[in-house]
Amino acid sequence: MMKVAWLLAALLVAGNSWAEADQARAKKIVMGSCFLCHGEEGESASEVFPKLAGQHAEYIAKQLENFKSGKRKNTAMIDMVSRLTPEEMEALGKYFAAKSAPPETVKDPDLAAVGRYIFYKGNKFSGLPSCATCHGKDGMGTASLPRLAGQYASYVQAQLKLFGKRERTNDNAVMHSVAANLSPLEMAAVAEYVSGQ
CATH class of the missing domain: 1.10.760.10 (Cytochrome c-like domain)
Known part of the structure; x- marks a missing residue:
């Protein structure tokens, strides 16, 4: 029983370390290019660009893959994602999904x-x-x-x-x-x- 508890604890620590490494890698990518349009926290710099904060991680990763493959057309995004790996796309999805997304003030x-x-x-x-x-x-x-x-x-x-x-x-x-x-x-x-x- 002690071996099982120790093994579970070790897996939890390893899982947390991998998650932290993914978040660090995602933040580095965000600060390298994503923040220019989407903001550091996914809040977006302009209404032309979507807010990514609070969006589903899987949905973000799918959109990134679609830009890379050309299924979704946007020249700027295709260039931005061209070197991303599937793991980095997943990490970026989790990074932005964890951010808060306050509503806009309704104008009309x-x-x-x-x-x-x-x-x-x-x-x-x-x-x-x-x-x-x-x-x-x-x-x-x-x-x-x-x-x-x-x-x-x-x-x-x-x-x-x-x-x-x-x-x-x-x-x-x-x-x-x-x-x-x-x-x-x-x-x-x-x-x-x-x-x-």
């Missing part, structure tokens, strides 16, 4: 109110499903679907437009038909709402 409460309705109820007149069906009632997403809560409204709106035009094809294909059914007003409204979640 009336628009956000329309977005709230669409987020939870969809639009039965156009056949639009609710966003909460996939992204969760709080917009927190899953390991395979992004967290929307607290993301910049302009970034969310830009991504919805790309999905609607089928210019973003690396993620859930369902988003193509969903985004294609969103009017410009609905896109802006949903984006404004989730930014304040």
